[in-house]
Amino acid sequence: MPTVHIMNAYDQELKFLASRIASMGGLAERMVDESVKALVHHDPALARKVIADDVLLDEGQREIDDKAIVIIARRQPMADDLREIIGAIRISSDLERVGDLGKNIAKRVLSILETPQPVRLSRGLEALAQLALVQLKEVLDCYATSSVERIGTVRDRDDDIDAMYTSLFRELLTYMMEDPRNIAACTHLLFCAKNIERIGDHATNIAETVHYIITGVQMPLDRPKEDKSHRVVLSGE
Amino acid sequence: MPTVHIMNAYDQELKFLASRIASMGGLAERMVDESVKALVHHDPALARKVIADDVLLDEGQREIDDKAIVIIARRQPMADDLREIIGAIRISSDLERVGDLGKNIAKRVLSILETPQPVRLSRGLEALAQLALVQLKEVLDCYATSSVERIGTVRDRDDDIDAMYTSLFRELLTYMMEDPRNIAACTHLLFCAKNIERIGDHATNIAETVHYIITGVQMPLDRPKEDKSHRVVLSGE
Numbered sequence: 001m002p003t004v005h006i007m008n009a010y011d012q013e014l015k016f017l018a019s020r021i022a023s024m025g026g027l028a029e030r031m032v033d034e035s036v037k038a039l040v041h042h043d044p045a046l047a048r049k050v051i052a053d054d055v056l057l058d059e060g061q062r063e064i065d066d067k068a069i070v071i072i073a074r075r076q077p078m079a080d081d082l083r084e085i086i087g088a089i090r091i092s093s094d095l096e097r098v099g100d101l102g103k104n105i106a107k108r109v110l111s112i113l114e115t116p117q118p119v120r121l122s123r124g125l126e127a128l129a130q131l132a133l134v135q136l137k138e139v140l141d142c143y144a145t146s147s148v149e150r151i152g153t154v155r156d157r158d159d160d161i162d163a164m165y166t167s168l169f170r171e172l173l174t175y176m177m178e179d180p181r182n183i184a185a186c187t188h189l190l191f192c193a194k195n196i197e198r199i200g201d202h203a204t205n206i207a208e209t210v211h212y213i214i215t216g217v218q219m220p221l222d223r224p225k226e227d228k229s230h231r232v233v234l235s236g237e
Numbered sequence: 238m239p240t241v242h243i244m245n246a247y248d249q250e251l252k253f254l255a256s257r258i259a260s261m262g263g264l265a266e267r268m269v270d271e272s273v274k275a276l277v278h279h280d281p282a283l284a285r286k287v288i289a290d291d292v293l294l295d296e297g298q299r300e301i302d303d304k305a306i307v308i309i310a311r312r313q314p315m316a317d318d319l320r321e322i323i324g325a326i327r328i329s330s331d332l333e334r335v336g337d338l339g340k341n342i343a344k345r346v347l348s349i350l351e352t353p354q355p356v357r358l359s360r361g362l363e364a365l366a367q368l369a370l371v372q373l374k375e376v377l378d379c380y381a382t383s384s385v386e387r388i389g390t391v392r393d394r395d396d397d398i399d400a401m402y403t404s405l406f407r408e409l410l411t412y413m414m415e416d417p418r419n420i421a422a423c424t425h426l427l428f429c430a431k432n433i434e435r436i437g438d439h440a441t442n443i444a445e446t447v448h449y450i451i452t453g454v455q456m457p458l459d460r461p462k463e464d465k466s467h468r469v470v471l472s473g474e
Contacts, residue, residue: 062455065323065455066455068323069316069319069320069323072309072319073314073315073316073319076313077310078310079306079310082306082309082310083306086302086305086306086309086323086326089323089326089327090326090330093327093330104467107467107468108467110467111467111468111469173420173421173424176413176417176420176424177417177420180413180414180417183410183413183414183420184410184469187410187413187424187427188467190424190427191431191467194428194431218299218302218303230341230344230345230347230348230425230428231344231348232348232421
């Protein structure tokens with residue numbers, strides 16, 4: 001009987017990590033979504049809310065880190081559980097970074113709203129964010145349901161985000177060249193777009209971690225986490 | 238006697254992690270240094286070398302991850318050693334990201350070299366990179382020597398990098414406004430500068446991890462890892 005009791009407490013500890021990851025994931029998604037909504041709807045109050053929320057993710061990450069180490073030290077888990085615990089540490093670190101990126105978008109939104117900006121561009125950013133958020137949602141869903149089947153597809157779809165980002169990058173450069181008054185706002189939009197592209201990279205990292213937790217094997221290194229915007233050369237045409 | 242033998246093997250495993258981190262750190266520093274040298278000296282071959290080197294850091298990170306999990310599962314370490322092992326996982330992840338950032342700079346250098354660019358700007362980038370590299374070197378030194386005394390100073394000095402980055406950001410925007418032909422190259426330089434600023438953030442992360450390894454306590458959350466460039470509003474003046 002005591003053994004069963006201990007097992008249950010241990011299971012509960014593991015479940016705590018998973019549910020904390022789920023709540024961090026939900027918050028990170030909301031922050032990114034709201035930061036882009038703040039841009040599209042010219043809503044500085046919403047941007048400020050996103051900036052304030054970020055501390056919750058920092059706390060979440062630290063809580064998971066501390067808890068994970070206590071669980072390992074106390075329970076001395078075997079390989080499967082160990083992968084799950086180390087995986088939780090990794091995923092929470094990715095989610096904390098996603099929150100940072102959302103916060104950075106929100107901060108830039110406050111600057112962008114002080115200058116005129118082409119509406120079409122914030123729409124482009126919104127579409128890019130939707131892609132990244134679907135990606136993040138699916139990968140967190142794979143984590144919550146321990147399903148490895150869709151992981152490869154999710155990871156491969158990061159290419160779509162990269163392609164849309166590179167095209168937005170080109171469009172923003174063109175606007176800057178057309179009218180120097182667009183330069184400051186478009187530069188912030190460029191960085192917002194880059195942040196969203198990086199959120200896609202973090203979703204990819206999480207996909208790889210989930211794959212590792214479930215299968216015990218690292219995914220092959222063939223997926224380069226890189227957009228193609230570094231190739232853009234326009235030299236003022 | 239067997240106990241002593243086992244202890245030694247275990248110590249050797251821990252030492253392996255530390256020495257692998259040291260070699261990853263050396264490589265990451267070199268990649269960043271060489272990527273900026275490639276820019277300053279117009280050296281596409283050096284940029285391509287940096288791009289090729291990145292896979293070595295990816296392999297290093299995976300090796301440390303795998304090894305760390307094997308050590309935890311086999312040795313069931315107590316809290317101190319556990320922090321060291323989890324710390325190695327975290328630091329190697331930061332170093333892998335530093336390598337990615339160096340590779341991204343190198344890729345942008347290949348595009349930048351195709352267009353004319355103001356020399357002064359690449360010098361500014363070089364100075365920024367030197368600050369970030371000193372930061373990274375010192376924090377890796379703290380890790381190698383387990384010395385916690387300088388950690389706070391190292392972390393605080395990240396402010397200098399942020400300030401220099403923000404000033405470079407402004408300067409680059411001004412160049413873009415002066416002459417639209419500078420826009421594409423300057424945008425790549427902006428992202429290079431941002432990458433270097435992020436390398437400083439990773440050095441800060443590593444400082445926090447080293448502090449945690451040595452003291453068992455997380456550093457206070459009061460250090461915002463943010464530059465101030467998001468506040469720059471120039472609207473074409």
